[in-house]
Amino acid sequence: MNNLHPEKDSLVHRPIAWHVTHWSQDIYCQGAYSTLLPGGTPAHRAALGECLGGRLVIAGEACNPKAPAMVHGAWDDGIRAANLAVRAGARRVIVIGAGCAGLGASRHLRAQGIDCVVLEARERIGGRTHSLQLGPVTVDVGAAWLQQFADNALAREAERLGLRLVGTDFSQPLAAASDGPVDGVDAAWEALRRGIDRRLPLAEGVERYLAALEPAEARATRYAIDGNLIIEACLPLVELSVESLDEDGVGNNDHFLPGGYSQVVDHLATGLDIRLGQPATRIDWQGGEVRVNDERGDFCICTVPLGVLKTLQFVPELPQPQQDAMAHLGMGTLEKVVLQFEERWWPRSPTGYLRWYDTPASWVEWLDLTDAVGKPTVAGLIAADAVERQFSGRNDEEIALAARDALQAWACAVEATL
Template sequence: MEKSVHRPTAWHVTHWSADPFSLGAYSALLPGGTRQHRSDLGQVLHERLVIAGEACDTRAPAMTHGAWNDGQRAAKAAMAAGARKVIVIGAGCAGLAAAQRLRGQGIDCIVLEARGRTGGRTHTVELGSVKADEGAAWLQHFAENPLAAIAQRQGLPCIETDFSRPLAAASDGVLPDVEGAWAAFIERVDRQLPLSEAISGYMATLDPAGVRATQFAIDANLVLEACLPVTQLSVSALDEEGVGHGDRMLPGGYSELVDVLAQNLDIRLNTPVTHIDWSRAGVRVNDETCDFCICTVPVGVLKTLHFTPELPETQQRALAHLGMGKLEKVILQFDERWWPSSSSGYLRWYDVPASWGEWLDLTDAVGKPTVAGLIAADAIARQFSGRTDEQIAMAACEALEAWAAAIGPTP
């Protein structure tokens, strides 16, 4: 590989797909999956066990506030069951929400967390003096986001990202009207067909320019959002909202907010759970027993847990229609900002095949030239396979350089 012209001074590469406590980034609807499967997964079982988290939330799946809201739902279920002692599995946003709600009601609650830290798929890393999020990075749907309200009450800075105005370029020529192509696709695609068939049928009606624009739109607005190839996605994934509703980032990192959410809770770190026995009136988790268990582990991990008895058919069917999207991030830091500056801080790169499609320029927020790039689905294997973290970071840097060259000089 040729040496990059602009070598970063520091970098961080994520590996959420290989992390045994996440096995992916967030939930996605597999072929045949619907929002009903999310609701089904979260049904309360015999007033003593409930699965909770972003995968069960139909309003904000794959988002931290979806996890928080569903954790609150689970806590209400425990209270309705008259639980006096509750075990919460997982100290991510859902687990912390449930534990805080229960603690506020004076209910005995312990949180078992497999990692040596809280936060789950939210985690802030440090590159020198700069803090950046390797997991969730935005407070989405800000106006209606309860985590945003908490952040504001705590006085945490929040910086808006305008996703409607990316500084964008394509690797193979002039950038087409990607958003126009997406709007036309959403309006005309046959939703009665499996998604991959629906896309193929729609593409067959377009000229080459239309196919190119639509492929860019699908790569950016569907694959990069749901984080799986279209062959592994339900047509219902088209209806699940993503970014773009006044979303704001935390320049000090999500961990500042997580630390607030975890205050005054009984959290047992480095305590992985593999077996949940809910065969009796009391639930047994590891060596602990309780009246009620709230399990908030990610879908990928949930499928590896052993339940006694097995989960009912409804939950098993729901799990079969839910998978984990694959999304990774590289954070690159430089001595100077050599790339074109975007007023929105949001960059888009339409590559063939898709690669590092989405970038957030953190420079103005953190005070040092820093960018974070996102890559999803099968593009991860193309960029990660057989490479060290340093090689992955350099490949991402080359993609950023290609984007900057395609943009050309900007004011």
Template sequence: MDSLRHHPIRFHVTHWSDDPFSRGAYSSLLPGGTPEHRRSLGEVLDGKLVLAGEACNPVAPAMTHGAWNDGLRAARIAIEAGARRVLVIGAGFAGLAAARHLREAGIECVVLEARDRLGGRVHSIALGPVWVDEGAAWLQQFNDNPLAIHARQLGLPLRETDFGQPLAAAADGTLPDIDAAWEALRAGIDRSLPLADGVARYLESRDEAVRRATRFALDANLILEACLPLESLSVDALDEEGVGAGDRFLPQGYSQLVAHLAEGLDIRLNRPATAIDWSGDQVRVADESADFCICTVPIGVLRDIHFNPPLPPAQQNALDHLGMGQLEKVVLQFDERWWPVSPSGYLRWYDTPASFGEWLDLTDAVGTPTVAGLIAADALERVFAGRSDEEIALVACEALQAWADALRRL
């Protein structure tokens, strides 16, 4: 890293893919997967067990409010089933939503959380004088987001990110029209083919300029969003909603919202669920029993839980078509902001092969020169494998420096 002109004074590297309680960032559609698989996964079983979370939400998958809304759905099912005592597995947003709704309905509810903290894949940490989010950072689809209502009621500081106006650069020359390339691909691809084959067929008859623009569009708008390589994604992943609807982040950390939503709930930490027995009148999890269970663990962990009896074929089939996207974040903090300033706070870097393609400049929001870079899918293996966190942070810094240099050459 001798080429580095700027070294971070602090950094943080996430490892969600290795986290035993998540095994990835969020759910993605595998080949052949459709939104209907998400819906099937969340169907109530024998009137006493339901799986819930962002993976079960066909409207807002991979989003915190998608998890929240699905937790509410699960709670309503428990109420309709006449449940008097409910076990909720997991204290992420789906579990918190379910538990709050049940408590408000006067139903006894116990939340069993495997971690020693709340929030699941939402976790704010201190980095020097500021708070940064390891996992989820944005309140997405803001105008339709129930969590945004809670944040506003609490008076939490919010900062909008205009994903449509990134300060962007490409490593190999002038930046093409990424949005046009993306829409042309979505309109022109043969959707009867597996995604990777459809992309290859689409690119066959295009010139090199279109192929380059399309590769960049795929890197930014699909692979960095769904967090798996093309070969591991469904064609339907092209249509799942992502960022860009008035999204806002919380400069003081997402965990403050978690703490508020957990107030008054019976949450028991360090209680991983390894088995769920729903064979009798009562559902049993370790030494707890209830007449209904809502299981909100991420699908990467769901496969490790022993269900008795096993999950029915519809749920097994749904799980076969859903995977965990692999996405990590590197947060860098410096003595000064040495990179070009984006009016939107949003940066995009197009390189071949892809690396840290998406950045959020937190500096103005938190008051300290801080940026967070995202890296996903097969780029993780190239960058993370065999490197220490410090080495990964320096590779990220190198990518940020290359982006800044490319902008200055324009």
């Protein structure tokens, strides 16, 4: 987080505060969230989370076929893992990671009267949820939305706590494109999902599908891929499974917390034995005992993000089905910039959701947080190879200003259609 000080040659729309994320370079996650690599299927997620030897379970959003890449998916999977520990007769469980999967597992174990310690590498809890102050307001620079709201256990916690919730209608963006008016994107997306040859690798299938379209249809389809797939799965087409077309993203009555996700996370961590600054590099689960760092137990629930999971040493090695599952799962690249201004100078979207279609893609999604947080604030999202194009060789201030430029281009394109 930083503040920008006006200069004599500054532009009119200069942010007064900003934050740029670098989740892909964070050693404790190495990416945003899990996604399906070529050949990957939801079955690989389930296989990764199987109970091993009655002593070890890998858990988290990467293991949840029903809600992958979502915070409540991590929470639910932590509880699934805790139930496996209970059924195995565990007496002392080592939980690795104090993100929502680890908190879900440890809370459930504690409720069952089972001794449990949580080892967290960072000096904070929450994992890929992280609320911080930007000027006078709280913003989430990691996960921000309570997705699949009706089936979201964390949403029920927020409601019980009486926290303020604000809905976002992702189905109605105020959209603009750099090459003229844009329409038909949603219809193009559904047509692609129905018409693509799923027997082919995704990139090849898309190429053949586009080649058969009229230019206007191909343009709308390319924008649909940028806005409905790449920004969700967070990798280029050549690195994605065709099954990625069917994994749910945003758009299920999603709500966010103007006061930050930390309100829920801090509540869920109350009363737990969490040891901060305890990164795990080796999990010894041979024999009847599990050893992690200086801790000993008879069961381990490992909830580290997939990017970190692939770097851990397991003794003995993970069985082949779990190694195969990891080979078919990867970490997507998604970054966020939050910009704050003295005034809202961009067109107001009725839903607070903005889309910017450019070639090549850059900052595809924007969320206007102004009305919810009471200060002109927007959050922009960028994914896959666009991150390298926009971030490489730039410091955070330069990245923030480049994002501002994209927002200005979007605003000009919208105003041209009014």
